[in-house]
Amino acid sequence: MANIKEVADLAGCSIATVSRHVNGAAPISVEVRARIEAAILQTGYRPSEIGRSLKRQATRTLGIVVPSLTNPVFALSVSGFQAVARRHGYNVLIATSDYDPAIEAEAVETFLGQSVDGLALTVCDSLSSPALATIDAGGKPNVLLFNQADMPGRQAVTVDNIEAARAMTDAILAEGHRRIVFLAGRFAASDRSRLRYRGFAAALAQAGLKPPLPLELDFLDATPDAALQPLLGGENRPTALFCSNDVLALGVIGALKRLGARVPDDMSVVGFDGIDLGQMVEPTLCTVSQPARAMGELACERLLATIRSTPEAATDAARFLAFDIRRGGSLGPAPRVVAAIGAGQDLQRDNTTPHNKRETA
């Protein structure tokens, strides 16, 4: 690929003139301009962004690192982020951490080396992320996405996970449920899960109930059947499950069906995130919806504002976005009589526990 010098030689002028033409930085005589344009066309010249970056000490590139792209909530946020970046003439480098803090840190290292102008991160744990410290040390503009701020002044685009989980838990309680279990993806991999559990526990405590410990599932496991089984036995079994995210919730609903439980008649299930998919399944998923695409967009806007050092961006750095408790068929009233659920227990169950239909509740 041709460089600026070849174009200049071909056009019979200096490289400075070519540069000026390309950047429209100064008026050029008509004849020279024509020769330059011809030369550019002939050589297929395209200014090297890397040469420019070296000069200007900025790359017009942003980085974004998310745990995964297969979770629609992250894919959506990346989509929004990238759209805004493009609109502003910025490129986007992407990395997925696969919920691994080591990969996360490595990705940040690489991005800093690539001299991104700023980066957006959904880290595993904002409180213990080495990546965050590295970025701060370098003074790179950055914004957290989905994570809550780990310190005052940190830019973060997120909902208040504690409040959201508390509100959702209240909604579950309002349906008459008293034994509710919180199912989480691995806590180590998601500070969001932990915050949501805190909101859950707070709501239960406020209702005078003792919050049970969360049940940790590997939410990358497509078939959590075995892990769920112990929850279904006995008359003290839970009647509702609060899953820390929607992907987990959908997996759990599938498992429950296979294990012979009906949702929500035997067991209510709610999630967190508000992915579209939740509205396409039957029953629809009751969940806390957060505006993932808009969050990606906002993260990018704040990042760009920081890069241009527009000070107003920092003022509302950590203001929370609104969430929405989205009603769905997966949350029903608590059964009046509870019995164990299980493949071999259908007859017994049918004899002893007339199921509570929604119409009768």
Place this chain on the structure above:
Amino acid sequence: MANIKEVADLAGCSIATVSRHVNGAAPISVEVRARIEAAILQTGYRPSEIGRSLKRQATRTLGIVVPSLTNPVFALSVSGFQAVARRHGYNVLIATSDYDPAIEAEAVETFLGQSVDGLALTVCDSLSSPALATIDAGGKPNVLLFNQADMPGRQAVTVDNIEAARAMTDAILAEGHRRIVFLAGRFAASDRSRLRYRGFAAALAQAGLKPPLPLELDFLDATPDAALQPLLGGENRPTALFCSNDVLALGVIGALKRLGARVPDDMSVVGFDGIDLGQMVEPTLCTVSQPARAMGELACERLLATIRSTPEAATDAARFLAFDIRRGGSLGPAPRVVAAIGAGQDLQRDNTTPHNKRETA
């Protein structure tokens, strides 16, 4: 952020020595090495990848452009692509075209300016893509993803869309359906859709049936109810719908439910892609599954092979990957008696057309 010169000054040596240390290019005396390491630690020095790129004329960055990230099939392929790239020490620039050839071309321009070492593309139409021509002109290593090759020698990672659609159509025919309609996303935005229609039409022709024209839907429209309505009236209505992709198929199934049709008893629906979501809905989606993540991985591997000019990569450039006809509940036997579907017609339908249960077929 410190540069190599500051480190050299601090360590009391030349920048050449620092460079050699960082790159392990030559032996360094123990004392100097210690001073350099101290200086690096102290300054937080990180070699500038952009300086390196300028020197070495390669960026260790790949570009990938896909129509969207919200369609899981693309998100998965990007995920696989990125994972392989990372493993090989490459960064990934991402762009989404939103099914717009103009944005697509613009993205490619930007990537070329950014001096990516190679790029993977899912273009709207490989036959008419200006982007492809641009890339070829520049001689950049590239590989098509999901698109089939537009010319011999072009690298492409894809399934044989025509054959896959033909096989799926045969499966529909085998269930006794005779009036089948092909629903496509906007043809202009997807050459895959067009190829799949060709396979569909070929299968019908071979069965002695006249293939109806495809019905074009805007598959970004979440509620295709209105567009679908005309298909449901009359006794000559179709009994099966072949949707050009899974996202469309799920939207169509949702619309059918709202319009009072049961799937598959009143209407069978099949899709194309094999997204996970299709297995979580009820009924499960019958579809052609393609290994999206593996395709992204393979595309990246081929790209890297091309960049390193491993010649063997080119030999099987356009070999097709295997697809899988995935059975699912959304495809059932054709009803023996067909009647119009509609909100106001429930009674009439129930009187005149006893539904064909799967057990009785």
Place this chain on the structure above:
DNA sequence: CTGTTAGCGCGTTCAT
């Protein structure tokens, strides 16, 4: 209006 030149950060040849 145009050309000359310096320098962005780095790797690398050529000396020593």
Place this chain on the structure above:
DNA sequence: ATGAACGCGCTAACAG
């Protein structure tokens, strides 16, 4: 084992 110097492609400051 180390240093000096050049050049990768480009822009900007200065000269004319």
